[in-house]
Amino acid sequence: MSTLEVISVLFATAAVFGLISTRRLKLPITVGTMLLTVIASVCLMAAGQLAPHFHDWALNLAHHIDFESVVLHGMLPLLLFAGAFLLDLEQLAREKLTVSLLSIVGTVLSVFLVAGLMFLLTGMRIPWMQCLIFGALISPTDPIAVLEMLRRSGVPKPIQAQLAGESLFNDGLGAVLFLTLLDVARGNTPTPPQIIGTLLLKAGGGIAVGILAAWVTSHLMRRVNAHQVDILFTITLALGGYVLADALYLSAPLEAVVAGIAMRHFNRNQPKERIDHASVESFWELIDEVQNSILFVLLGLEIMAVTVNIPALWAGLAAIVSVNAVRLGAVAALLALVRFFQPGHRSSVFVLTWGGLRGGLSIALALSVPEALGHTWMLGATYLVVVFSIVLQGGSMNWLLHRRKRQRATAH
Numbered sequence: 001m002s003t004l005e006v007i008s009v010l011f012a013t014a015a016v017f018g019l020i021s022t023r024r025l026k027l028p029i030t031v032g033t034m035l036l037t038v039i040a041s042v043c044l045m046a047a048g049q050l051a052p053h054f055h056d057w058a059l060n061l062a063h064h065i066d067f068e069s070v071v072l073h074g075m076l077p078l079l080l081f082a083g084a085f086l087l088d089l090e091q092l093a094r095e096k097l098t099v100s101l102l103s104i105v106g107t108v109l110s111v112f113l114v115a116g117l118m119f120l121l122t123g124m125r126i127p128w129m130q131c132l133i134f135g136a137l138i139s140p141t142d143p144i145a146v147l148e149m150l151r152r153s154g155v156p157k158p159i160q161a162q163l164a165g166e167s168l169f170n171d172g173l174g175a176v177l178f179l180t181l182l183d184v185a186r187g188n189t190p191t192p193p194q195i196i197g198t199l200l201l202k203a204g205g206g207i208a209v210g211i212l213a214a215w216v217t218s219h220l221m222r223r224v225n226a227h228q229v230d231i232l233f234t235i236t237l238a239l240g241g242y243v244l245a246d247a248l249y250l251s252a253p254l255e256a257v258v259a260g261i262a263m264r265h266f267n268r269n270q271p272k273e274r275i276d277h278a279s280v281e282s283f284w285e286l287i288d289e290v291q292n293s294i295l296f297v298l299l300g301l302e303i304m305a306v307t308v309n310i311p312a313l314w315a316g317l318a319a320i321v322s323v324n325a326v327r328l329g330a331v332a333a334l335l336a337l338v339r340f341f342q343p344g345h346r347s348s349v350f351v352l353t354w355g356g357l358r359g360g361l362s363i364a365l366a367l368s369v370p371e372a373l374g375h376t377w378m379l380g381a382t383y384l385v386v387v388f389s390i391v392l393q394g395g396s397m398n399w400l401l402h403r404r405k406r407q408r409a410t411a412h
Contacts, residue, residue: 006064009061014294018293021035027395028398030292034296034297034390038300038387045059067298071360075295078239079291080256080260081237081284082287082288082291084258084264086260102170106166107140107170108177111132113322114131114319114322117325118135121321133373136177137174138358138385139323143168146356155401162347163356172206175365178365205250211259214260215266221233225274299363302363307376312381315378316380357393367379
């Protein structure tokens, strides 16, 4: 199957399932698209005896797509840049304490607490190091899934900034922690100071590259008055900065996030005669929405490449419980700390807990785990957590928020 054929099928599936989601199911496009793709994939797998040729074609399509490369080295740079570039910078600045605690302290806590619960809930049958690796890949909330959800849920602006900022920044930290633990599991034994130094170097280097690249790109954009060139420069920044950080062994996801925020900051006071803000923002909104739809089709198709056996199923159920229990405890504790320093701070434990979705990045990281370190159970468990997260948590967010509003209105 050629690359063009694969792309054609993905776009056609996204379009048809998007139509069904909005017209018939009345679901958000991404949630409905992933749900329908999962159902279609399961039906194809079950109908293998009745339609073997069609089943083999679909299976070949799923295996033909290198999900890890497509996400980590294809879609992720553009999606992270778009999400960061479209953030409300003023609101993000007001929520910097909350975002910092959730994205740094919350992620580190989650890695170890999820690992501990997984170790206990699976009867200590899974080695501790594998539990730690799983905790690192599943702990970061997915910015792609979260940011799409925020646009349709009517969440108050301060809480939107908290959830969006956390999900964007914890991405880079989670990836660095995952790679560090994977390195330790392979036999390398760095000391704690070395681990901390590596984290600071990768994170700090990614931030520095993002700011510098955005500054240079912003100055180049001011030298021409053509929206096509402005858009080309931002694409160059989104892709080129990510590639540069990756080549330097820095945190490429963190670089993409910082580059998007820095670009917005450097450009926002420039007159429209120098930079066509409306055209650039419209372009990145379109990129974000289209790639989201394609990503969720990919997530649905991936079920045909995932082995969900009994051990993976039990691990997945344990993971769903562990991830959500830890998320609730960490969010409640950190928000209490924020309110201690900022009395009257506005937030919501419920929204931040239930809105902490997991998505494509976790699956891409799970795919990179070697078989000897638990690849099969880890990928199956991760996929179950992602499906539960996006379909049930993301799909029910609107309904739960409206119900809470009605309850509060009745109480008053």
